[in-house]
Amino acid sequence: MLDIFGKPLFYAPEALSGQVLLSEEESRHCALSLRGKEGDVIFLTDGKGTIARAQLTKIHPKSSMVLVLETEAVDKFPIFRRLVVSPPKTGDRLDWMIEKVVEIGVDEIVLIQSRYSERDKVNLERLQKIAVSAMKQSKQAFLPQIIGVQKWKQFIEKPVDGDKFIATIDSSVPSRRLLDVTKQSSGSSFTILIGPEGDFSEEEVKQALEKGFVPVSLGKNILRTETASLYSIVCFNSSREA
């Protein structure tokens, strides 16, 4: 097994074989921050499950090149982990929500615009960069997909596979704790639906329940949107052995 612990990991979405040209961003990182030299060995991931050991053959702050020496397929997490969330109002809370759920481990993030959403536009390119950086930082080989912003109606009318949960703070809706439910499930795909600060509307909760979303509790405290997202993703990742 390739031991990448403590070593920098680069992102190269192309096929990892032969000579690979690094992107401008990764070339800059390699040439300037890391001060790589020709012949240095680095690690790459394609974000699709492959990690490669490679040798720097050309150092250039805009177009560095590497020669792939060896590749390895990394096992996917045994469950598909999907976070569906109404993005927090402030940009920094959205940024760190993305960073943290990617670090901990998620496969798909769907940003939705529900009735009481406080934000209907995001800079997807920026969020994607944060996701790439968090993937590299935490030494993962899979880059999660970020989708959005989808309108509630558009989201709720499409079928969602696997186990589906909706985080609820409404004490009139009976709910079990998320971790207890996921621990007992043998399903291979988990989806959690997290509302905005103002929560989902009654109508939205009703629609979600009709579509088979199971109400779950994330504990007694009232959590902010980004904290609820993180909490849920820790539960998903703790419910099965990686």
Added chain:
Amino acid sequence: MLDIFGKPLFYAPEALSGQVLLSEEESRHCALSLRGKEGDVIFLTDGKGTIARAQLTKIHPKSSMVLVLETEAVDKFPIFRRLVVSPPKTGDRLDWMIEKVVEIGVDEIVLIQSRYSERDKVNLERLQKIAVSAMKQSKQAFLPQIIGVQKWKQFIEKPVDGDKFIATIDSSVPSRRLLDVTKQSSGSSFTILIGPEGDFSEEEVKQALEKGFVPVSLGKNILRTETASLYSIVCFNSSREA
């Protein structure tokens, strides 16, 4: 039970009975942000387990007053949750670590300076304010204590009660998953020890193991200090019914 859901909660560390003078900060919040009026009903917590329903008797941006109408004792979480962590280098990562672990639920945060720590000073007053704000935001009645920065030697030589864990990323140290261990424990106090980005030194790990800290895993991904803290606190809170 007092229903404070969706209602602003104020912090007043004094005894909650009769007339209570709000602090400058809480008075400003009450008078200016909330635009409170005489006769309005608000909620207070002393951060020690009591919540009060109270009526505004004087509105002033520096010295508002309330009359306590009713108080209620809130149950403590069934486990004492202690986070011992080497603070992250950048202030914003430290700030949000405090915000998030308080929101999710923690009883004591001990900041320590270990061999590879990147920060040996913090602004405790600022962190305390963040903790108060997160407690109010998440509608809790207990304010966690923040202690630090303690030197490693000083920390490790004092006895720590209850179940003690050290998060490890060293694959040569056999470790079980934190959640599996806490789920099986009937202990009433959990402590997790989280190292800096550069991890604990070998010597520090050795000392912790000698003192009875059990090595635990937080999953396969390499987590930043603040993410590991958060992950652990979610596990502590998920391992028992609140």
